[in-house]
Amino acid sequence: MSKILGIDLGTTNSCVAVMEGGKPKVIHSKEGRNTVPSVVDPIKRVVGDVAKRQIVINPKNTIFSVKRLMGHRFTDESVSRDIKWLPYAIKSGRDGMAVVEVNGKTFTHKKSLP
Amino acid sequence: MKTKMKQKVEDMEVQLDPIMDEVEEATSQVELERDEYKNKLLRALADYHNLEKRVADERQEFGRRAVQNFILRILPFLDNLEQAEVFVKDKGLEIVKASFLELLEKEGLKRIDVLNKDYDMHVAEAVDLVEGEKDNVMVEVVRNGYEFNGQIVRPAQVKVSKKVS
Numbered sequence: 678m679s680k681i682l683g684i685d686l687g688t689t690n691s692c693v694a695v696m697e698g699g700k701p702k703v704i705h706s707k708e709g710r711n712t713v714p715s716v717v718d719p720i721k722r723v724v725g726d727v728a729k730r731q732i733v734i735n736p737k738n739t740i741f742s743v744k745r746l747m748g749h750r751f752t753d754e755s756v757s758r759d760i761k762w763l764p765y766a767i768k769s770g771r772d773g774m775a776v777v778e779v780n781g782k783t784f785t786h787k788k789s790l791p
Numbered sequence: 792m793k794t795k796m797k798q799k800v801e802d803m804e805v806q807l808d809p810i811m812d813e814v815e816e817a818t819s820q821v822e823l824e825r826d827e828y829k830n831k832l833l834r835a836l837a838d839y840h841n842l843e844k845r846v847a848d849e850r851q852e853f854g855r856r857a858v859q860n861f862i863l864r865i866l867p868f869l870d871n872l873e874q875a876e877v878f879v880k881d882k883g884l885e886i887v888k889a890s891f892l893e894l895l896e897k898e899g900l901k902r903i904d905v906l907n908k909d910y911d912m913h914v915a916e917a918v919d920l921v922e923g924e925k926d927n928v929m930v931e932v933v934r935n936g937y938e939f940n941g942q943i944v945r946p947a948q949v950k951v952s953k954k955v956s
Contacts, residue, residue, distance in 0.1 A: 698838050708943075709856055723912065730916040734927075734951050 736764035903936040915947040923952025
């Protein structure tokens with residue numbers, strides 16, 4: 678039986694809920710939290726709290742605050758501002774959209790979000 | 792007589808056709824509604840079975856989490872005792888800390904041993920990067936991490952080494 682999932686995708690934290698008996702029920706993280714940090718390491722394939730813990734030693738491979746780039750072109754003023762402080766590489770992708778580059782691979786926001 | 796009868800049957804068939812079409816349409820509509828209700832019932836049953844399982848799991852989880860939350864709240868007190876031990880060399884303090892730790896360990900708490908091991912993001916949070924002889928080793932523990940009945944309740948905070956050539 679297929680399930681209906683809803684995702685509230687936040688810049689800092691995200692929340693996932695499943696429809697049960699016509700009502701949404703929030704899925705807790707392994708740590709028991711209702712929300713998980715919107716952080717992902719696409720190389721090690723870890724997300725949330727675990728990915729966030731290694732951000733200090735692995736800043737170039739840990740993607741966070743990626744919602745800021747969603748729907749923006751690489752040449753947009755907001756992207757130019759974000760490039761200055763975000764530690765991971767941001768490049769121009771298909772149709773000039775801003776994409777994230779980690780270890781030589783480019784990730785669109787859809788692919789990189791946890 | 793035979794021809795008349797045949798004509799009558801044909802007339803009746805013509806009259807019956809739209810009625811048959813209506814019946815067919817109504818049947819397919821009813822079948823659609825039946826399938827929809829059947830799907831809803833199956834979904835409701837699956838939801839119920841999932842809920843039953845989840846309620847049982849949650850009941851167990853609530854008890855475990857209640858103890859875990861309490862332990863999480865008293866861990867800073869243990870941290871303070873350990874910090875105090877660094878500056879105050881007192882036998883009494885040592886005994887208090889040891890007995891407190893023993894009590895927590897009996898409840899299922901276990902300190903995560905991370906010092907001089909390769910960095911593991913599942914058990915420790917890196918708070919700083921420092922020069923070292925090897926790469927990616929947890930060389931200093933800033934705050935101890937603990938697991939409770941096999942689950943991480945608080946990851947350790949560590950400084951991780953980076954080899955500078």
